[in-house]
Amino acid sequence: MREECDMAQNEDRGRCIKAGELAVVVGAGRSGKAAARLLLRQGARVRLLESNPQALDEAQAAALRAEGIELVLGEQGPELFAGAGLVVPSPGLPVVRLRELMGPHAHAAGTEILAEMELAWRALDGEPVLAVTGTSGKTTTVSLAAAMLREQGLRVFLGGNIGTPLSEYLLAGEKADVLVLETSSFQLQCCSTFHPRVAVVLNISPNHLDYHKDMEEYIEAKFRLFRCQTEDDLAVLAPGLEEAAARFGLRARKVWIRPEGRFPDCPLFGQHNQFNAEAAWQACRPFGVTLENAARAVAAFKPLPNRLESVARVHGVLYVNDSKCTTVAALKVALEAMDHPVHLLCGGKFKGGDLDGMKELLRRKVRSVSLYGASREIFEAAWQGVVPLSWHERMEDAVLALQGRMAAGDVVLLAPATSSFDQYRNYVERGNDFKRIVGSLA
Secondary structure, three states: OHHHHHHHHHHHOOOOOOOOOEEEEEOOOHHHHHHHHHHHHOOOEEEEEEOOOOOOOHHHHHHHHHOOOEEEEOOOOHHHHOOEEEEEOOOOOOHHHHHHHHHHHHHOOOOEEOOHHHHHHOOOOOOOEEEEEOOOOHHHHHHHHHHHHHHOOOOEEEEEOOOOOHHHHHHHOOOOOEEEEEOOHHHHOOOOOOOOOEEEEOOOOOOOOOOOOOHHHHHHHHHHHHOOOOOOOEEEEOOOOHHHHHHOOOOOEEEEOOOOOOOOOOOOOOHHHHHHHHHHHHHHHHHOOOHHHHHHHHHOOOOOOOOOEEEEEEOOEEEEEOOOOOOHHHHHHHHHOOOOOEEEEEOOEOOOOOOHHHHHHHHHHEEEEEEEOOOHHHHHHHHOOOOOEEEEOOHHHHHHHHOOOOOOOOEEEEOOOOEOOOOOOOHHHHHHHHHHHHHOOO
16 A cells, blocks of 8 residues: 555655646535636646535626636536546446446546545645544544644634535645645545545444445455554554554554543533543644643533534433444444433434444333334334334424423433435435424424
8 A cells, every 4th residue: 555655656646637627526516627627727628517406506606617618517427528637426326337438538547536535635835634534423533633623823724524615725725834734545545646645434333234245345444544644743543443454554653542531521411422522632743732722612612513512401311413324333422422211313324334233222221212214114114112202204294293292300312323315415404404403493
């Protein structure tokens, strides 16, 4: 792995696109539009593909075309990739599917597939990067790290998978002291020279197995975060990843995340957030952040929306929104953070995971499970007879059915353990719907 990175860095670092060369960007979401604009600034001839004609309104489409971007809406075929020097895929498009879409051009000489983050990384002016990945906890950890760095007086860009593409940082012409990036397996799979000064892996558990070929491919994508690091860099890892660290030949100095009670004033639910705060602190130390400033940043930190977010207390019952819980592993973390009896809301597009392994935790923590939407048969097959179980067409029906069945001190926890794509556009929309429903109860 390291030899591949050394070769890639020698050949590709600083190379983005030749003047007038065709670059194809797949997907007109936020990162796709940012990549297209960055490529245009670098002198490329840019073709932006969007399969959903309704994804952009007329004004948005006209604005992109006015900038000089060739916008192609609707059906996509191999001919659209002919002659491309670079292809930047949407983060949600599996590489194997992209290669099928490109057809004979997938292996054309000189055509490189790279993530938007990799594209932007090659255009940076030496700014150091602190990058975080993991199955869960990424957004909280990068947000904590950014808060600690700012408390130290440093200028910080916070972006990546958290919502703001790295390309937008370059387009804005800003200059930060540290770039803090949340990175996903989707992005990392198409990175070849990305080189963070500090790289963090919080955890790895089964996830996105509807995207990756298997668990091994998912783990390999996560560990690409370290592939270009050297002995001068820092790798921050969770205990239990020792074998993987050895297998992938990490060269960076390694620190293992072990919470030591440094942040007693952390306002976030659960022991896992002590772990996240410790990971953020270890990642910030190379940038001169003192423990005093780190602790001050943690104490002032506001819980993030959709991540064990306390919504309201109605008739003595606390409603908690963990819509970002899209995996079984994240559900385990959410339940372990609760210290009162839980009425659990689950349902959506199931991505895989060990529901059977949750039975003992359900017996200890959960008074009832209210399922809604898709994957009913999967949850019922695993949990029938373990706890009282019901199913409802919509989340609102599930919440309303709980009224009158709860006692003061109970918790209603939205922790779906699934993606939201059966009934919602994303987990944010799902969380907002939960908050609307709870608001109607008061």
